[in-house]
Amino acid sequence: MNRLANASSPYLRLHAANPVAWYPWGPEAFAEAERRDVPVLVSIGYSTCHWCHVMARESFADDATAAIINDGFVAIKVDREEHPDVDAAYLDAASAFTRNLGWPLTVFTTPRGAVFYAGTYWPDEARGGLPAFRDVLAAVREAWTQRREEVERTGEALRQAIAGAAAPGADAPPSLDELAAAARGVAAAEDREHGGFAAGLGMESPKFPNVPVLRFLACEALAEAAPDAADVARRALRAMADSELHDPVEGGFFRYATRRDWTVPHYERMLTDNAGLIDAALDVGEDDIARDAARFLVDVLQQPSGGIAAAQDSESIIDGARSEGGYYARDAEGRAGLQPPALDGKIVTGWNGHAIAALARAGAVLGDARFLEAARWAADAVLETNLGADGMLRRASLDEIVSSAPATLEDYGGLARGLLALALATGEPAYAVRARELVDACVEEDGTIEAPGGGDPVLVAQGVQTAGVPSDGAAPSGPSALAAAALALWQAGAGDRYRSVAVTLVKAAAPAALAAPIAHGALLQVAAALAEAPHQLVVVGDPGAPLAQRARRIRADIVALVSPEQAEALAAAGLSLFEGKTALDGRTTAYDCRGFACRLPVTDPDQLG
CATH class of the missing domain: 3.40.30 (Glutaredoxin)
Structure with missing residues (x-):
């Protein structure tokens, strides 16, 4: 039975023809595992993930490996972009088993959802210190059948440890002095030779755009207390624009570089990175960079429906062979006769919200009506397709097939901020009214702040939680996105209660954010805005x-x-x-x-x- 062919995720559709009997994320798979008394294999990835494609070709498309999976497991395929709460929860659990977190993420759970083993990519044959995936499957199956009590104790102990990992918040938002100290600490970690922030000192250290922290460094509130911070952001942006990370033909920036000097990129181009780079560039007056990222969103990612696609793949077919980055290595004339790398056409609500805000701002600041119209078109598309008649958002849609995944705080906050930015750029109050309604939907009468519905229903039913404060990755976390939307509503005069929402969210995350500012740039950006009069x-x-x-x-x-x-x-x-x-x-x-x-x-x- 093919359960993925009509999925609302391109990533799941890529696996629809696998011999593995995949289930989509949902309670049915766990119920089947309970009935068969077998463990659950959860494979998490996304459509533009290179190593996800490699593992798919080596293992999930292999009949012999699929037979082992089908015989001893119930297999679930998850698009991390469609189910970010699932991804976050299993990443937290996987950190108990491996330091090398990433995707594909491969997790083994009991039928009741307790994680007892996890890893990332495993090859089809043992190499590079990694066991063969089939050997991993055999070992997990042996543990399940021969050492069941030990497996279940491991899963339950890990679940309790994660549930108890929540750290207390602060009594007040960070002061301007604390924020300036955090900014100076981040600035001190700058790669002075190549700009940006590297994971290590060697040339082989990967480097990401780190957009949220660049925006924090550029905050006007820090101009006097941390006067060098904005220049760190500006140097990083210029270094990226002048490097192989930037596509000079179609615009936009690739996901990350594998070397400190911004060379040898991983060539997928993400909506989140490029939407954020528009804002980051406008923050420091780099109009050409903002315009370049904006034209990529409009010319390449925007779909006929108006929604903006999640990403563009790194791989394409050139001369009959699969090529990683070969399309992007050519100039405009060389690309003319080639089929571009595929788009992940999934319309993610929160990510479109970030893009709407960035394009609306770019249209206003740069005086380019095309960007403003693209923002309006995207907003109308998301409101038409991803918002139900009951006012409840869904996480995503594909070809107007709406995902069953519930919207997250990032979706409510991201879309609300985008709609308010569009209202201020166009003067159309209906967008502002809808923005306020989205934020209001996340605040309960007792002051509790959460996405309507309370999160992913399967995780809630299983008692699976995430550990600690979510970090800001390529885009703001859920709390950061909602705090930014509430802050903007207050600044526009919607009322002090919206400032209170932003303050509550900032206080909850402040200790973690100040301890690791490079991982919490979006949250600290909101905190900096709260520290001064608007x-x-x-x-x-x-x-x-x-x-x-x-x-x-x-x-x-x-x-x-x-x-x-x-x-x-x-x-x-x-x-x-x-x-x-x-x-x-x-x-x-x-x-x-x-x-x-x-x-x-x-x-x-x-x-x-």
């Missing part, structure tokens, strides 16, 4: 007027260019920042505000900024 700039009148053009170049927490009618509508929608904002005597007028207290309005560009 800077808000509203221009009412002609968006093409010289005053409006000057305003576009000013960096502030809120920059809105609206007509008098739009200002009135935004105020009526509950954004008090826009109350009383008019075009004086019919002339384009700017209101420069700090902490909701505005200077006298000006109509002369020379009086602004």
